[in-house]
Amino acid sequence: MEWRDEGVLLSARGHGESAAIIEVFTAGHGRHAGVVRGGGSRRIAPILQPGAQLSLAWRARLDAHIGAFTVEPIRSRAGAILSDRLALAGLNSTAALLAFTLPEREPHPDLYAASLALFDALAEGSDWPLLYLRWELNLLEEMGFGLDLGSCALTGSREDLAYVSPRSGRAVSRGAAGEWADRLLPLPPALLGQGPASAAEIAAGLRLTGHFLENHLAPELGHRPLPEARRRLVALLSRTA
Known part of the structure; x- marks a missing residue:
């Protein structure tokens, strides 16, 4: 069995004396793991950083085997943001959530494209927090837990949407919420395309997406806690607010 693709590195860990096991996200083969021989060497280890764009060749005797990767660097992103604590936290959270949520070897080309755009924004130092927030919404959608923010769940109105039901994920208008408002999740106007997003x-x-990641998606994944990398990012962003 053999294939070639391009992908972004999610994680790498040592294996034996000199090898490494890496996990990548590719457009054609989804989240995929494999061994990189010599991955712990001085020549290859610096390449295997989260967010790195890699040219990949995977080979195994049987498809069920973990297999071995041959890697060539295309673009390093972590190096460009090591001096930016917040952007590095964003990169680590993105990589960790992809590894946490994606089924193995299942392609998600739309999510892959959105993830590359986010990784590039993080590396380029552009205004990425709103892009990251929208990316988490996209992740929920891809995993089957998308939010319906187009109209009020109670009235069908598209006006003055201010809340989201924590159970159904549907938007609720301010007027329809009434005395139930304190039991609903606030809906930031920026998620409706209404102006720039404040801190x-x-x-x-992120409290909104975090609720659905933790209480709707995570239970489907065996009730595992959300990655610590996401908690660190949320804490840093919350301080700026």
């Missing part, structure tokens, strides 16, 4: 709106949006 406070980003923090509120």
Whole structure:
């Protein structure tokens, strides 16, 4: 069995004396693991950093085997943001959530494209927090837990949407919420395309996506806790708010 593809590195860990086991996200083969012989060497180890774009060749005797990767660097992203604590936290959270949520060897080309755009924004130092927040919404959608923010769940109105039901994930207008407002999750206007996102709106949006990641998606994955990398990012962003 053999294939070639391009992908972004999610994680790498030592294996034996000199090898490494890496996990990558590719457009054509989804989340995929394999051994890199010599991956712990001085020549290859610096290449195997989260967020790195790699040219990959995977080979195994049987498809069920973990197999071995041959890797060539295309673009390093971690090196470009090592001096930016917040951007590095964003990169680590993105990689960790992909590794946490994606089924093995299942392609998600749309999510792959959105993830590359986010990784590039992080490396380029552009205004990425809103892009990251929208990426988490995209991740929920790809995993079957998408939010319906187009109209009010109670009235069908598209006006003055201010909340989200924590159970159904549907938007609720301010007027329809009434006395139930304190039981609903705030919906930041920026997620409706209404102007730029303030730090406070980003923090509120991450509380919104975090609720569905933790209480809807995680139970489907065996009730595992969300990655610590996401908690660190949320804490850093919340401080700026």
